[in-house]
Amino acid sequence: MGRDKKLSCLERLRPSGIQSTIIAAFTVISVSIMLILGIVLYIRFSTISREAMVQSTGMLMEQTGETLEDYLVSMRQISDAAYYNVIKENDLSARDQEIQTKMNLLYEANRDNLQSIAIYNDYGSLMAAEPVAAQKEAPGVVEQDWYKQAMEEMENMHFSTPHIQNLFDDGTHRYYWVISLSRAVELTDNGVSQLGVLLVDMDYSAISRMMNQINTADNGQYYYLCDSKGEIIYHPQQIQISDGIISEDSEAVAKYKDGVYDLTFQGEQRKVIVNTISYTGWKLVGVLPYDALSAGTINIRYFIILIILLMAMMLALINRVVALRISSPILKLNDSVKEYEAGETPEIYIGGSSEIRHLGLSIQNSYEQIDTLMKKIVLEQNERRKSEFEALQSQINPHFLYNALESITWMVEGERNDEAVFMISQLAKLFRISLSKGRTVISIRDELQHAQSYMNIQMIRYKNTFSVVFDIDPAVYSYCIVKLVLQPLLENAINYGVEGMDDSGEIRVTGREENGTVLLSVSDNGFGMSEEQGSLVLTGRSRSHKHGSGVGLVNVNNRIQILFGKEYGLQIKSEPDEGTTVSIRVPAIPYTEENRKLLEQGRIWGREGTQDTGTQEKQG
DSSP: OHHHHHHHHHHHHSOOHHHHHHHHHHHHHHHHHHHHHHHHHHHHHHHHHHHHHHHHHHHHHHHHHHHHHHHHHHHHHHHHHIIIIIITTSOTTTOHHHHHHHHHHHHHHTTTTEEEEEEEETTSOEEEEESOOEEOSSOOGGGSHHHHHHHHSTTSOEEOOOEEOOSEEOSSOOOOEEEEEEEEEEEEETTEEEEEEEEEEEEHHHHHHHHHHHOOOSSSOEEEEEOTTOOEEEOTTHHHHHTTSSOOOHHHHTTSOSEEEEEEETTEEEEEEEEEOTTTOOEEEEEEEHHHHHHTTHHHHHHHHHHHHHHHHHHHHHHHHHHHHHHHHHHHHHHHHHHHHTTOOOOOOOOSSHHHHHHHHHHHHHHHHHHHHHHHHHHHHHHHHHHHHHHHHHTSOHHHHHHHHHHHHHHHHTTOHHHHHHHHHHHHHHHHHHHGGGOSEEEHHHHHHHHHHHHHHHHHHTTTSEEEEEEEOGGGTTBEEESSSHHHHHHHHIIIIITTOSSOEEEEEEEEEETTEEEEEEEEOSOOOOHHHHHHHTTTOSSOOSSOOSSHHHHHHHHHHHHHOTTOEEEEEEETTTEEEEEEEEEOOBOOHHHHHHHHTTOSBOTTSSBOHHHHHHHO
8 A cells, every 4th residue: 555655656757748748749849949959040141241251352352353454454555555556656676765755655654554665577686675684595485485485476465474575684683574475466677577476574563462462361362363375364373383282173173164163172062253355364262261251240140059959948838837837737638538447447637728628528438438339340350350351261162173174084084185284274274363362342344354264164064955145245344343243143043043044045244334333243144033932042041052152142242331321232133933143232433553552451441331431631
């Protein structure tokens, strides 16, 4: 007794199962929603932040690109002015002083961006230069890239990559980094036209200053400039690249069109923005490592975590209150049910919300009906199992098989081989459909095939002392039927109908559909029976079998009604000396694999001929 009290106290101290479940469910749902919301917000804000960073980078690159384009256009204009205003209008030998003066004016007007202007003939000889300086010995002009490009592609202007100018010696012994703009020009010397090259050396420091102004970020973001072949023009780490310490994928990027790309270089994921500089084919490239993109989302991450923590505390309190309000009436209902299960007869608790009150009423009503339902279910299950067992037994009738094999033996001994082969083939078809892979429901087509094979064998056995006619509407072939329902009817028609008649017996099998119902009938013109005998056939109290199938019409009727409902089954019409007609009524259910499985599970047609609850739920 003391032990029972102790257990009762412990149970009270434990949190109730329903309460814990509700709290756990609400907690899981709440946490899931918060996590999903937090992740979605984080992804959304991170995406916006990254897009904003990419957009601002793109705008900065556009501005820088425009500045570079303006600078390069001014260089083109200097080259055009030198060509059209100086070279084309003057003879280099006759107006040497005038040419020098004009070139000087051009240089002085743009000296902040220029290193030198020079004119060379097609032999690489210097014709004029500004500022005036001594040319170095053997500079190898014709071997330099800017000269070759100008002479090979005369119709274009050519911008070189940064290099040290090695043409002139101004006495300071300084080295100047320049970008050469070269073009092929037509020179006039002593009245004779010849090809030459106009060289404008731009001061590289001007471009370097422009690029240095945008390379100020300390988060790994940087910008560089390359030509159409990927040769570096400017890079914030140009010295390290030249020394081979680091590398850049400029050759691959130079092939890209303008836009934003997600690339991986040396294991690092990054966004690369490409902007082409007009007139040159140069590429202004902005590199944004993913680490730099993620750095701006740290504050967003902390903010979202703080929101999630505040929501979690609020939801924990709300979950507790809601769980108590929901679980209290359910626990009371559970206690009353436990008392009932213990053998007592208490009043089922009815209270709480409308759903729980309805549940209490339903439980109370269900207890009142459970005994009756259980008895009915046990009875029907026993009937069904008995019927299925008898159906399995009826698949192979030893007496019928013995007679058929004995007939085949006589045929073989009598050298009636064709008839023996035919009978064996019919027997094979008969047993193939009888087995049907263990299925209970088959198509009417297969059932009729089974019946025809059976009658073919019987006709041979009885030496065609009666005739058989099959009059079937093809429309019913594709409907469902319980297996082995025609054979017992045909067997009874032979044994109790036409057997003993002198070649005048006839058995007719008909089939048609009427208003959603399939009717299959077996008629004979045999001896028939009285109305009283006919009424007793389906009760199992009629005359005893003399050599029938062993299953009988009662079993066929029960199997049909168990599967399709009480309004279906067999109907018998008979008159003495006129014959007997036995009709099978089943619903017109199309034969499909799904319908077959549902029928065999008892889930299409209930025991009262209505659609099963499982199917109604499926349709609903």
